[in-house]
Structures are given as structure tokens and as C-alpha cells.
Amino acid sequence: MNNSLLANLIAFYEEDPADPFNVYALAIEYSKSDLKEAERFFDLLLEKHPDYLPTYYHAGAFFAALEKVEKAEGIYQKGVELALTQKNAKTHRELLSAYNNFKDELDD
Numbered sequence: 001m002n003n004s005l006l007a008n009l010i011a012f013y014e015e016d017p018a019d020p021f022n023v024y025a026l027a028i029e030y031s032k033s034d035l036k037e038a039e040r041f042f043d044l045l046l047e048k049h050p051d052y053l054p055t056y057y058h059a060g061a062f063f064a065a066l067e068k069v070e071k072a073e074g075i076y077q078k079g080v081e082l083a084l085t086q087k088n089a090k091t092h093r094e095l096l097s098a099y100n101n102f103k104d105e106l107d108d
Contacts, residue, residue, distance in 0.1 A: 005029065020049035027055075031062055038062060046075065053082055053091055057098055064102050076102060 006029055013022040027041035042059045045052060056079025064072035076099035083092035 020045060020052035020055070023049065024052065024054060024058075027062075028058060031058070035066065039066070050078075051082065051086075053079065053086060053088060055079075056082065057091075057095055060095075060098060060102065064105075069106065072102060073099075 009022070009025050009029055012019075013026055016022055023041055023045050027038050027045060030038035030041060039062070042055070042062055045055045046059060049055065056075055060072050060076040060079060062072075063075060076095060079095045080092060080099060083089075083095055
């Protein structure tokens with residue numbers, strides 16, 4: 001993990017904790033080195049910023065990697081629905097593909 005990048009992201013978050021991108025960036029960065037902190041920030045995103053669509057692809061993959069299957073599945077499902085609601089076809093396709101891959105891995 002790049003400590004100066006992390007320090008900058010923390011500073012951005014402290015300056016504006018209501019900006020979902022700041023929370024998202026920390027979740028992504030922490031997912032590389034501190035799974036507990038990454039989980040905390042993904043949970044914060046899902047709770048406080050449920051309409052922030054970029055969250056769902058990475059959060060689904062993150063929780064799937066932690067073998068939190070039910071949580072990952074719910075995240076993927078909500079993301080697919082949200083992408084439809086927001087009329088974001090590209091993200092809908094990406095999330096649907098990721099969700100289908102996730103389900104296929106469960107069946108193996």
C-alpha cells in the first residue's frame with residue numbers, strides 16, 4: 001500500500017466524509033492491505049450511500065473473496081437492480097456478469 005496515497009485519501013475523507021467517492025477510494029485502497037478497514041468502509045458505503053453505484057461491483061467481489069456468500073450475493077443483486085433503476089446499461093451488464101460468475105463459482 002502506498003502510504004502517501006492512503007494519507008491523502010484519509011485527508012480527503014476527513015475533509016468531506018459525506019462524499020461517497022472518498023469512502024469508496026478508502027475501501028478500495030484498504031482492500032489491498034487491511035481487510036478489516038476495507039470491510040468497514042464498504043459497509044459504510046452500503047449503509048450511508050446506497051445509491052452510489054460504483055460500490056456494488058467491488059463490494060460484491062470483496063465479500064465473495066472473504067467467503068461471505070450471502071452478503072456478496074445480496075450486494076450483487078442490489079447493484080444489478082440499482083443499475084437498472086439508474087438506467088446505467090454498461091454497469092448493469094458488468095454487475096450482471098460479475099454476479100453470474102459469482103454464482104457459477106458457487107456451483108463448482
